[in-house]
Amino acid sequence: MLLRARCVYPMVGLPIEDGYVRIIDGHIVDVGLWSECGDRNEYQDLGDVLLMPGLINAHCHLEYTNLVGAIPPPESFTEWIQAIIEKKAGIDDSSFRQSWLEGARQALDYGTTTMGNVDTRCDLLSSLWAATPLRIISFIESILFENDREVPEFVGKLKTWLSENKPANGKIGVSPHAPYTTKPGFLQECGAMLNVPISMHIAESSEENQMFRDGGGDMWEMFCESGRDVSDCGGRSPLAGAIEAGLLDKQMLLVHGNYLDSRDIAAIAKSKTNVVHCPRSHDYFRHRAFPAHEMKYSGVNLCLGTDSLVTMRDPESKLELFSEMRLFRDNNPGWSSRNIIEMVTINPAKALGMEGEIGCLNTGAKADLIGLPFDTTINSVEEMIIEHRGSVELVMVEGQSFNEVSRASGI
Known part of the structure; x- marks a missing residue:
């Protein structure tokens, strides 16, 4: 699975404008600039979304x-x-x-x-x-x-x-x-x-x-x-x-x-x-x-x-x-x-004893991530996150989207 977003905020580094996250078997295998991304087959462009750890x-x-x-x-x-x-x-x-x-x-x-x-x-x-x-x-x-x-x-x-x-x-x-x-x-x-x-x-x-x-x-x-x-x-x-x-x-x-x-x-x-x-x-x-x-x-x-x-x-x-x-x-x-x-x-x-596994988007971490609407009226990505109100646009737990998992679990 390959996701492209307006901004990726991995928490282990600076925000990445026009970034991507690659996921295999529920784990993150690569994060970076879209312009440097190889093998773009079957990617999903999330558009004006800020992608960050769950x-x-x-x-x-x-x-x-x-x-x-x-x-x-x-x-x-x-x-x-x-x-x-x-x-x-x-x-x-x-x-x-x-x-x-x-x-x-x-x-x-x-x-x-x-x-x-x-x-x-x-x-x-x-x-x-x-x-x-x-x-x-x-x-x-x-x-x-x-x-x-x-x-x-x-x-x-x-x-x-x-x-x-x-x-x-x-x-x-x-x-x-x-x-x-x-x-x-x-x-x-x-x-x-x-x-x-x-x-x-x-x-x-x-x-x-x-x-x-x-x-x-x-x-x-x-x-x-x-x-x-x-x-x-x-x-x-x-x-x-x-x-x-x-x-x-x-x-x-x-x-x-x-x-x-x-x-x-x-x-x-x-x-x-x-x-x-x-x-x-x-x-x-x-x-x-x-x-x-x-x-x-x-x-x-x-x-x-x-x-x-x-x-x-x-x-x-x-x-x-x-x-x-x-x-x-x-x-x-x-x-x-x-x-x-x-x-x-x-x-x-x-x-919780899960450092490097959750709470960040880096190679080897579990693919727990969320997507927020990218608000162009707020200059700081960090402030954009804190000021978010309402439900989020995307929720993923270990590489499965919320809708996929919720159908399987009957929520």
Whole structure:
């Protein structure tokens, strides 16, 4: 397959005006100027299209897609936890499946080809994976905080499931949910898992921060009442448990991190741990300013994610990364457009252990790519990408167009 486009933006170099991408067996074998392209038999001219790598959403909860607008912005994070527990109780298997697949459909429609998703229903996952062409990295959510004596049996079952299940074109990982819903024994077991990507919500809210640093507050009281041993709270960072368990490394994604301090950020940077920021979710909860600049200058690999649609202010929101890029730009003056685009391409590819395979258009990479309309009213290709609105013109996953794959999968 040979594709010609008005512009090719490979992310591993400068934009290529009048460029081409050659694909064989689902992988990119050549990228360059059309004038230097040999063997032009049976090529497809896409016309005024900007061709670029498919976007990578480093953190999402597909199961909440149909809950968009269901919970108005709360007064506190603890209030939101109680509200989402009530909403989840009313979701049956059919509704869960419908919501998950609708989220996958939206992601593809808006140019996301790889998703780091937190999954809670292992019993439904195999059929869900098979029903979408979206490249899925499923992080199996694990909540265990009442009794560390339950850890060995729980971990044994988890490891067995992980060894027997995997999406056809993705990966499987683990998500110890958050410091307040997991205990040291389980975190240590996660830290001992080899070659398993891990994702964990960390320092997301002021209530979580207060729970661990001060040993008090609404969240602390709520979990005391639920039976959680809170002896690990007080005088420490929400990140402390993950550090002690040996979780900080290049295969770890820390999600949110809104209340991390300078010492936390230094430890993250030193360990080459990744951080995922979700701008629209951050805005929904009215968190304090995200420490983006400090992370950047410390050398942290920073990625963007959507979180779920239930944490969006606009009830018409979709699972797409262009709005996340624009909001991040607006909240962080001084960041280059190139650096922002890297947070949904190159950076999450590295975080997910797929550097050079996705998030770029270079020889040997998987042919995951998207096409945007080339807007001649915008001078910068990078700004053209960030300013894009609506669905994209072309989506390809491993060399198959979205329409071809969706017909095969029944989406």
